[in-house]
Amino acid sequence: MEKETAASVAHGLVLVHTGDGKGKTTAALGLALRAWGDGLRVLVLQFIKSGGSYGECQGVAALAAADGRMELRSCGRGFTLRGKTPPEEHRRAAKEALQEARTAITSGQYDLIVLDEINYAVKFGLLRVDDVLSLLDVRPASLHLVLTGRDAAPEIIARADLVTEMRAIKHPYEKGIKAQRGIEF
Template sequence: MEKREGLIIVHTGNGKGKTTASLGLGLRAWGQGFKVLILQFIKGNWKYGELKAADALGSNFVMRQMGEGFVRNSTEDSLIDHRQAAQEALQVARKEIVSEEWDMIILDEINYAIKFGVLSLESVLEVLEVKPDSLHLVLTGREVRDEIIAKADLVTEMKEIKHPYKKGIKAQRGIEF
């Protein structure tokens, strides 16, 4: 078997497609026989299409919604719930990262969790430090911090050029969720 050099990969930027790109990467890895885990740090309590797809792929492609939903415009009281959920998700991430059970772990919207203050940058950097050499670790979300970029092997920025929302077209099933 070939030796795998696990990468830290970041999908960031203000454009659409960060989660979608990471799921495509996960699907590619799954197709090569890898075990893939997706932990969603913000998304929760909503039925996204990718959840149904992940269920159909079986136990080697697992997606867990760990968040409390959208953080932006949250009250101080609801931020407490967001912080608790994010801390629990980070504990799960650390446990799964060191378990060596997975070939790829995607930490979806973890950069948002840092941006909105529900996770500290330091706590996320500590988790990156425990990554086994063979594990591919993918982080998504806008406004990635420079310290994470410095640790990453691959960083891709999605840049919005045009978006249907600006023409009044609402989020659509199969495109946004």
């Protein structure tokens, strides 16, 4: 029997993708695709997006149909707090998503969970930093957890194993070019 070494034992990581540049969700979805390709069971929970025609929804649905190891759930009510949806409805949706995340994290059903835009939920006051830290407290040691969104709280960054900051250098929006399907959404 082969002796287990630290390198051979699965060790779940906490990864944070933050910053003002584009690519946080894209990087997390790329990681999810890699994990799925290596046989891992993956869940993506979107804390702000409300589903719909985003390209990632169709892509993940196709992978889910292939073997059921990839799942995406849109739990939010949309991107803005200054829209048709009252702020209290955004807060309720975020708290429901938080409970859904806790259930998924402790279920043993997943190897990788992406909490997409959870950092925004904290930034906008929909969740408290302590709410997110409590998810890290209940995370099994083998579960990989990815948290995305701008302005990650210092407490979350301190608890992460890997933090990547996307930095905006240039964006087509600055030239008046609207968001492109398949690139930004």
